[in-house]
Structure formats: structure tokens, C-alpha cells
Amino acid sequence: MIDILARIFFLIWFVLTVLNQFHRGRIIHPVKRLDVVGIIPIWTFFAPNPGRNDYHLLFRDMTIDESTSVWRTIEIRGRRPFRCVWHPSRRIHKAVNDVLSQLTHTNSNEAQGRTLDKGRLIGVPYIILANFILNQPHDFRSIARQFTIARTAGGTDGLTNPTAIFLSAFHRFE
Amino acid sequence: MPVEIAARMVVSVASIGIMINALEFIVSRTQITEFFDWAILRTKHVWWYRNDKLTLFDWLFKPSIFTTLLVLQACAALTAPVVFRHRLLLLSCCSLVLGIHLLTHFRFIYGFDGADQMQTVIWASLLIYNLADSARLRSGAIAFICAQFVLCYFTSGMAKLISPVWRGGRAVGLIIATESYGSQSAFQAVQRLRLSPFLSWSTIVLEVGGPFLVFLGPKPTVVFLVCSLAFHVGIAVVMGLNTFVWAFVATFPAVYCVSQWMHVTKWLSTRL
Numbered sequence: 073m074i075d076i077l078a079r080i081f082f083l084i085w086f087v088l089t090v091l092n093q094f095h096r097g098r099i100i101h102p103v104k105r106l107d108v109v110g111i112i113p114i115w116t117f118f119a120p121n122p123g124r125n126d127y128h129l130l131f132r133d134m135t136i137d138e139s140t141s142v143w144r145t146i147e148i149r150g151r152r153p154f155r156c157v158w159h160p161s162r163r164i165h166k167a168v169n170d171v172l173s174q175l176t177h178t179n180s181n182e183a184q185g186r187t188l189d190k191g192r193l194i195g196v197p198y199i200i201l202a203n204f205i206l207n208q209p210h211d212f213r214s215i216a217r218q219f220t221i222a223r224t225a226g227g228t229d230g231l232t233n234p235t236a237i238f239l240s241a242f243h244r245f246e
Numbered sequence: 247m248p249v250e251i252a253a254r255m256v257v258s259v260a261s262i263g264i265m266i267n268a269l270e271f272i273v274s275r276t277q278i279t280e281f282f283d284w285a286i287l288r289t290k291h292v293w294w295y296r297n298d299k300l301t302l303f304d305w306l307f308k309p310s311i312f313t314t315l316l317v318l319q320a321c322a323a324l325t326a327p328v329v330f331r332h333r334l335l336l337l338s339c340c341s342l343v344l345g346i347h348l349l350t351h352f353r354f355i356y357g358f359d360g361a362d363q364m365q366t367v368i369w370a371s372l373l374i375y376n377l378a379d380s381a382r383l384r385s386g387a388i389a390f391i392c393a394q395f396v397l398c399y400f401t402s403g404m405a406k407l408i409s410p411v412w413r414g415g416r417a418v419g420l421i422i423a424t425e426s427y428g429s430q431s432a433f434q435a436v437q438r439l440r441l442s443p444f445l446s447w448s449t450i451v452l453e454v455g456g457p458f459l460v461f462l463g464p465k466p467t468v469v470f471l472v473c474s475l476a477f478h479v480g481i482a483v484v485m486g487l488n489t490f491v492w493a494f495v496a497t498f499p500a501v502y503c504v505s506q507w508m509h510v511t512k513w514l515s516t517r518l
Contacts, residue, residue, distance in 0.1 A: 078374045082387075089394065093397075110362070113394070113398070116401060117405075118406075120411075121409065121411070122420055123426065123427060156483040158488065159488045160270040162487070162489075164281060166356075166358075169426065170357060196286060199286050200287070
């Protein structure tokens with residue numbers, strides 16, 4: 073009995089994996105919604121579109137007289153000399169990148185220059201970011217905070233050409 | 247290579263990956279839990295959230311409890327190779343490792359990569375290997391690991407082959423130019439020596455062509471696996487993707503074992 077069940081399990085899992093490699097698989101989408109533990113793998117690493125940009129999180133505060141501070145960066149990316157062996161910041165860095173990618177992924181309306189889909193503002197990626205940024209220390213004179221996501225392309229001139237790809241509203245501190 | 251030896255080697259190598267993973271999580275837990283607040287993330291599990299079935303998870307994901315689970319996972323991973331011959335103990339270790347691995351994915355949702363996915367494949371297969379009463383099913387579990395490895399490489403290679411950026415030879419240069427997945431020294435070396443086209447196409451050839459070597463028998467498979475090892479070590483050094491080495495090298499004994507059965511040229515020579 074275990075034999076048969078196991079074979080069926082392996083077969084279904086393999087078929088679902090194959091289908092998941094084709095992002096438009098109609099069969100796979102309902103199944104993926106149920107996959108809360110990431111058991112159906114996707115094996116397309118850095119392809120067909122290789123990651124070629126870095127994302128940066130910045131914020132500024134507004135004071136009671138409505139003046140704003142300079143933009144400050146939140147440093148998430150840690151550099152360690154032996155990251156080929158031990159790299160704890162890899163996880164948080166990948167996670168932040170995933171969130172930023174979801175948040176900044178434009179849908180068809182937005183790509184045609186229409187308004188930002190307001191649904192984004194109550195989506196989990198936005199709320200996670202806003203919650204994290206608002207919980208960073210702030211001056212007692214600050215009443216609200218705004219954040220932005222900037223993108224730089226790698227290379228020697230990457231950091232001189234950042235592009236702001238997302239700007240939030242000001243959120244009041246509680 | 248007998249199936250049992252292959253399985254034991256898979257367990258041994260995969261365990262190291264799980265231990266490193268768990269310890270990295272423990273070390274960075276403050277930063278990760280600060281960013282990925284469970285109070286917010288739990289709303290993403292729509293069915294569970296609407297049916298108010300997250301109470302158990304609320305308790306499991308308390309910082310102290312979750313850290314304990316990660317320590318338990320690391321200990322189970324450390325123990326698994328040692329107790330390989332004791333079926334019940336090995337079953338317990340595999341269940342703990344896999345269960346906590348999946349729980350971590352449920353908790354954080356974001357930040358998981360191919361190494362995590364391959365570890366899921368490995369430990370689920372090992373669990374079934376342990377539950378199996380028949381030698382056939384145990385072989386099937388090892389074959390499944392090999393099948394996912396082959397699918398992974400081939401899919402990844404084909405996705406690169408259809409990409410104009412990869413075919414144009416620019417992809418590797420672009421990736422290692424980033425702060426996220428590259429380094430200044432590697433970028434400058436690749437720029438100076440104009441290595442990007444060579445590296446891009448080498449990756450495509452390895453990923454698309456390599457899996458076919460598995461069907462040609464053990465010796466070509468060894469060549470493929472040595473190239474694959476160099477590939478993953480290179481990625482770890484340049485891009486910092488350390489856990490990929492352990493997750494993918496752990497599959498090598500399974501791939502080698504299966505290559506002994508999938509010896510197409512031998513099969514053809516007995517029939518022609």
C-alpha cells in the first residue's frame with residue numbers, strides 16, 4: 073500500500089514540477105495557491121531575465137513644521153569575507169528583494185501610465201515594508217515618514233545613476 | 247554504487263546544508279523577524295486566516311519557540327547520518343528536518359531559493375526511502391532525487407537558452423556587476439578578461455547538455471558532476487550562494503547511482 077501511494081505521490085509531484093516551469097500553466101495556478109510550504113519547485117534560476125539591478129530602501133521624515141529630512145538608506149546587505157561558507161544575511165537580503173520585486177512589478181494598467189493600483193497599498197508586501205520602516209528609530213520632532221525604493225544597475229557607474237521606482241505616501245507615527 | 251550507500255551519502259551531505267541553514271537563521275533571527283512580522287504575514291495564508299486556524303502557528307512562531315525548533319532541526323540533521331541504520335531514529339530525524347523546513351517556509355514565505363527547494367526534494371524522498379518496505383521503492387526515492395536534479399538543470403539551461411541576454415553573452419557580466427549577487431573584484435576580472443560570453447555560454451552548455459550525460463553511464467556522469475561541483479563552488483565564492491553547494495552536491499550520489507541503471511549505450515549494445 074505504501075509502495076503504491078509513494079509512487080503516485082512522486083508521479084504527481086514530478087508532473088506538477090514540470091508544469092510549474094511553464095508559468096502560464098492553467099492546471100498549476102490553483103495548485104500553487106494551495107502550496108503554502110513551497111513544495112513545488114521552480115528551477116529557472118536567473119533566467120530568462122537575469123537579475124541585473126540592486127534595490128535600495130530609503131526613507132525620510134517630516135517634522136511638525138512640514139520640513140523633510142534628507143533621504144537615509146536602510147542597510148540590509150551585509151558583506152562578510154567568507155560568505156561562500158557562512159552567509160547569514162543572504163536570507164534577509166533575498167527576502168527583501170522578493171518583497172520589493174512584488175511591490176514594484178507593474179501590471180498592465182500601470183505600464184500604460186494609468187494610476188498606481190491602489191490595491192498595492194493594502195497588499196502584504198507594502199504593509200511589511202511600511203511596518204519595518206516606520207519601526208526604525210526616529211527623532212522626537214518627526215511626525216511622519218515616507219519611503220522610496222531606488223534601483224541601481226551594477227557596474228562601475230551603477231551607484232551614480234539610481235532610479236526611484238516607488239514612492240510611498242507619508243505615514244504618521246503612532 | 248548500492249542504493250543504501252547512495253542514500254547514506256545524500257543524508258550526510260544534505261545534513262550539513264540543513265545545519266548551516268538553521269544556524270544562519272538563528273543568527274539572523276532578530277533582523278528577519280523584525281522585517282517579516284508574523285502578525286502581517288499570517289494574513290497571506292488566506293484560508294487558514296479566514297477560518298481562524300492559525301492559533302497553533304501563532305504559538306509555534308513565538309521567537310523563543312521558533313528558535314528552539316531551529317536548534318532541534320540542526321540537531322536532527324547532525325544525528326541523521328549517525329543513526330542511518332536505525333530505521334525509526336532516521337525516520338524521526340528526517341521528519342523533524344523536513345517538518346521544520348516546511349514550517350519555516352510557511353512562516354516567512356519570502357526569501358527562499360533553489361537550495362531550499364532541493365532540500366525539500368531530498369528530505370521528502372529520504373522520508374519515503376525510510377518508510378519503504380521494498381527495495382524497489384527505496385530505489386524509486388533515489389531515482390526521484392536524480393529526476394528532480396536533471397529537470398532542474400535542464401529547465402534552468404533551457405530558460406537561459408531562450409533568453410537573448412544569455413545568448414548574447416551579457417548575462418553573467420550583468421549579474422556579477424550587482425552588489426546583491428556579485429563583487430567588485432569578480433566584476434573587474436570578468437570585464438578586463440572579457441569572460442562574460444564564455445561564462446554565459448558555459449553555463450548554458452553545462453545545464454542543457456550535462457543532464458544527457460547521465461544517460462550515457464557512470465563515467466560521463468562523473469565528468470558532469472565534477473563540472474557541476476566547480477559551477478556551484480564558483481557561484482558560492484562569487485555570489486555568496488553557499489547553501490547551493492550542499493543542497494546540490496547532496497544529490498550527486500543519487501545521480502551517480504541512477505546513471506548506473508540508465509546506461510543507454512550499454513542497453514543499446516546488448517540489443518544491436
